[in-house]
Amino acid sequence: MKKPAVEKAIEHLRQRGLAAAQKKAGRETKEGLVSAYIHPGNRIGVLIEVNCETDFVARHEEFQAFVKDLALQIAASHPLYVRREDIQAGVIEKERSIYAGQCKEMGKPEAAWPKIIEGKLEKYYQESCLLEQAFIKDPAISIQDLLNQKIAKIGENMAIRRFTRYQLGLE
Amino acid sequence: MKKPAVEKAIEHLRQRGLAAAQKKAGRETKEGLVSAYIHPGNRIGVLIEVNCETDFVARHEEFQAFVKDLALQIAASHPLYVRREDIQAGVIEKERSIYAGQCKEMGKPEAAWPKIIEGKLEKYYQESCLLEQAFIKDPAISIQDLLNQKIAKIGENMAIRRFTRYQLGLE
Numbered sequence: 001m002k003k004p005a006v007e008k009a010i011e012h013l014r015q016r017g018l019a020a021a022q023k024k025a026g027r028e029t030k031e032g033l034v035s036a037y038i039h040p041g042n043r044i045g046v047l048i049e050v051n052c053e054t055d056f057v058a059r060h061e062e063f064q065a066f067v068k069d070l071a072l073q074i075a076a077s078h079p080l081y082v083r084r085e086d087i088q089a090g091v092i093e094k095e096r097s098i099y100a101g102q103c104k105e106m107g108k109p110e111a112a113w114p115k116i117i118e119g120k121l122e123k124y125y126q127e128s129c130l131l132e133q134a135f136i137k138d139p140a141i142s143i144q145d146l147l148n149q150k151i152a153k154i155g156e157n158m159a160i161r162r163f164t165r166y167q168l169g170l171e
Numbered sequence: 172m173k174k175p176a177v178e179k180a181i182e183h184l185r186q187r188g189l190a191a192a193q194k195k196a197g198r199e200t201k202e203g204l205v206s207a208y209i210h211p212g213n214r215i216g217v218l219i220e221v222n223c224e225t226d227f228v229a230r231h232e233e234f235q236a237f238v239k240d241l242a243l244q245i246a247a248s249h250p251l252y253v254r255r256e257d258i259q260a261g262v263i264e265k266e267r268s269i270y271a272g273q274c275k276e277m278g279k280p281e282a283a284w285p286k287i288i289e290g291k292l293e294k295y296y297q298e299s300c301l302l303e304q305a306f307i308k309d310p311a312i313s314i315q316d317l318l319n320q321k322i323a324k325i326g327e328n329m330a331i332r333r334f335t336r337y338q339l340g341l342e
Contacts, residue, residue: 031339032339032340033213033339034209034214034339035209035213035216036209036216038206038207042206043205045218045220047216047218047335048337049216049337051339162337164335166205166333168204168222169222
């Protein structure tokens with residue numbers, strides 16, 4: 001199917017966004033915001049720190065709205081890590097061995113296991129890493145895409161430094 | 172100095188509070204609140220989970236005010252742990268060896284070291300453990316005292332389950 005013009009334009013803008021974001025990626029981010037979101041009913045809460053380069057941008061309405069969107073995303077989608085590099089090696093090994101067990105259980109030919117395992121691992125990353133999750137307010141883009149867009153639009157490097165999510169009675 | 176009557180009365184009440192609290196200490200706390208405090212300026216934020224026995228108490232104004240006070244306390248006083256049992260053994264060993272080094276540096280006789288080290292460790296607990304900190308709104312009592320008072324007054328067991336404190340740019 002041929003892509004409609006508007007979709008192409010968005011894609012082009014997004015690619016430009018990424019290019020603009022990459023140019024700024026080396027810059028130090030020492031300012032930013034600590035923000036929180038408490039879901040109505042007080043059973044789920046999120047604390048987040050997002051960094052930018054200047055206090056000026058930290059006080060910018062669009063940056064603050066971005067941080068709020070991230071906190072909402074975390075409350076709703078329950079990521080465990082910011083990025084896949086944050087996952088301890090032991091966790092990935094455990095996931096791999098679970099997937100291998102599933103392959104065996106389902107009688108998959110052993111030659112096919114590595115590809116199946118890698119596929120399942122990719123899915124695990126997409127579910128558990130905030131930057132790889134689909135943005136709940138626009139599932140066509142990932143949180144990494146959203147971050148790139150904001151960097152390109154606001155014109156400063158930004159980084160999601162850390163978050164904590166509490167759910168009453170859960171780990 | 173002789174204690175004034177009002178102080179004695181408070182002490183008595185506090186002892187009663189503790190007795191009442193201890194009677195309830197075995198009860199399971201599965202309900203409660205997840206709450207947050209963001210300090211004006213968005214550079215310090217706290218996320219906290221406090222448990223109680225019933226959803227009824229979780230919705231109680233006094234319980235909610237207590238949780239809010241705890242979040243404020245954490246923002247202001249920067250505890251690292253809820254209780255001393257939460258401190259990893261390695262951390263305590265490191266503190267001990269720092270204190271021993273200080274004793275040596277100051278030329279204290281070795282026979283006196285154990286007492287000095289234990290004294291400094293007690294101080295470390297009082298600063299780093301939320302339950303042992305002096306309550307910022309009433310430094311005559313500790314957070315553990317405050318918790319006991321709330322348990323006695325509200326009549327349910329309660330537990331400070333966990334907290335996270337973010338300060339912009341700090342660990």
